[in-house]
Amino acid sequence: MHVSHLQLHDFRSYADLDVALEPGATAFVGRNGQGKTNLVEAIDYLSRLGSHRVATDAPLVRSGADQALVRAVVVKDGRPATLEVELNPGRANRARINRSPLPRPRELLGLVRTVVFSPEDLTLVKGDPSDRRRFLDDLLVLRTPRLAGARADYDRILRQRNSLLKTAGAARRGGSSAESALSTLVVWDAHLARVGAELLGERLALVEALRPYVGKAYEAVARGASRDDAEIDYRCSFELDPATRDPAALEERILAELEVRRRDELDRGVSLVGPHRDDLLLTLGNGDLRLPVKGYASHGESWSFALALKLASYDLLRSEGDDPILILDDVFAELDTGRRQQLAELVAGAEQVLVTAAVPEDVPEALAGARFHVGDGEVRRA
Incomplete structure (x- = not known):
């Protein structure tokens, strides 16, 4: 299981974002406060309809906007499916699969699974x-x-x-x-x-x-x-x-x-x-x-x-x-060299690993793969 495409609209710091992803390891690198965690948080939200950082949906909607949209193409056993959630603070959220509305957002649960490591x-x-x-x-x-x-x-x-x-x-x-x-x-x-x-x-x-x-x-x-x-x-x-x-x-x-x-x-x-x-x-x-x-x-x-x-x-x-999608959110900066290397080697074989780091040196060699630079509101392939 992996995410091949992520689109965000008014989610956290992103007015609009469209980024293609690949299986294997992907690192999002940039200074603190530039929106790295917002990217992986959006993917995790589709997994459990909640954030690992905040208790409610309101902080997930960009300041000044009324709603946010998270959309991702998830590939399982070679078959893609488009999952999306519309976040409406104070009102009912809405969810769709392949553009078809679902009776309840929680019917998305189980279609994509993530495990998040974070501080x-x-x-x-x-x-x-x-x-x-x-x-x-x-x-x-x-x-x-x-x-x-x-x-x-x-x-x-x-x-x-x-x-x-x-x-x-x-x-x-x-x-x-x-x-x-x-x-x-x-x-x-x-x-x-x-x-x-x-x-x-x-x-x-x-x-x-x-x-x-x-x-x-x-x-x-x-x-x-x-x-x-x-x-x-x-x-x-x-x-x-x-x-x-x-x-x-x-x-x-x-x-x-x-x-x-x-x-x-x-x-x-x-x-x-x-x-x-x-x-x-x-x-x-x-x-x-x-x-x-x-x-x-x-x-x-x-x-x-x-x-x-x-x-x-x-x-x-x-x-x-299926392999869950592994998200390593700013974890390596918290670990010494030995634990950093051990963890990287343990998870390197996952179908998809998404890493966030402040500097390139925080990404272990075992997780070398696609790399994106995150800064100034943009996500660019390095």
């Missing part, structure tokens, strides 16, 4: 649990696009249930009748448990599938490490038998825990049980001596673990289908 990846190790949950859920959707619907449903249910908890909690404290609110809460409990069980089961299965790839990747990018040094485990918001995978059993377990935590939830006005409270536990060490990466690992170990998570994602996706 922001360090938040996977040093950031909040929400960063690691997002990492898992983005990977889930890349593997199984239908789960985008379950993810959206869960977020909607969670918002509705939290609003109801605030209402019911206030009614209890004010002495007024909360019977109606509590009765409605039971209905939302059932919704949260059903959809939450689906997400929880998929996450548990994903962590199990990803675990061996993480160890292998960490061994490859960390000097002197073995594949047993790096471990990942799923930390649930309540006690759960790690072997439990059956959706019905997970749903029952969530419902039971909701009942136990009912008073706490009403007092605090938030949902305290479910996948939105879980975390991905990252540890380093051997045998019984294992420590969480966050708070204990050095900067170099943290970078190596973050890279291992992304490289493991790539290897897992690759084992299940």
